[in-house]
């Protein structure tokens with residue numbers, strides 16, 4: 026179940042961003058006022074040449090209006106905010122416009138966490154006020170069923186900077202960063218300035234971007250609302266034809282292990298869902314479980330290995346020292362742990 030508030034969308038996506046999304050050209054007539062031909066499909070008047078105005082400083086994220094009487098009449102209103110704009114452009118409900126904006130600009134779910142069904146909406150933590158309106162995008166519990174799937178994204182983020190210093194600081198080579206498409210996103214939206222990590226399903230469809238803060242900002246990771254990480258194994262589409270795979274917790278663990286020469290997938294956390302368990306059993310005959318060397322990781326690794334041993338031919342566990350995570354290890358250290366265990370399908374690893 027995923028909730029998103031209209032408030033959150035208006036705070037994240039400005040009217041300017043929506044106008045740019047459609048490639049609409051308007052003339053600047055004031056410090057924050059744009060004017061031009063009305064782009065709305067409801068606009069039929071041939072006489073009102075410059076009836077559309079966008080005031081970028083008005084309200085939350087800007088306001089717009091079209092003064093043409095016929096255009097107003099067919100829409101039932103003079104103008105509105107970014108949600109009303111997209112609803113008018115798409116000839117859809119405000120709710121559907123919110124869903125579109127959420128997808129285009131990766132607006133996170135309200136509060137970043139799911140809310141139980143039937144409960145009153147929580148007060149907005151950042152303002153102490155009730156969210157203006159709350160949308161239910163999907164009324165499923167977090168424990169998603171086996172028939173559920175993540176929908177492929179209908180867009181890709183452009184101009185991701187794979188050579189950003191942050192990528193190197195995390196110990197990744199330029200080549201690995203390019204292979205995974207990982208880098209800092211310079212554009213607008215909720216992923217702005219974050220290190221973005223494309224996530225694909227087993228069929229190589231792009232289903233989400235994870236956005237890692239690079240400057241200590243909370244939350245450390247952002248995912249688009251509606252994305253269920255429990256349905257995917259990160260990097261599965263690149264290694265699904267291998268016999269043996271290393272199973273780790275995080276994205277950077279996975280990229281470091283890949284860089285050291287071993288096929289690897291990540292749980293995107295320290296728990297293994299039923300769907301992830303099935304994916305492992307479906308694709309691999311040998312799993313090396315290498316979770317973080319903290320107490321939670323050690324307990325989780327044992328439980329995961331026990332479950333996998335019921336359904337997979339060979340399961341090994343690498344226990345790291347206290348506080349050690351795979352992504353902190355050098356290539357030599359990783360090879361020291363993994364070479365003795367790795368079984369390669371074609372004799373080459």
Ligand SMILES: [Zn+2]
Pocket residue numbers: 063064065067068076077091092093096097
């Ligand atoms: Zn109009």
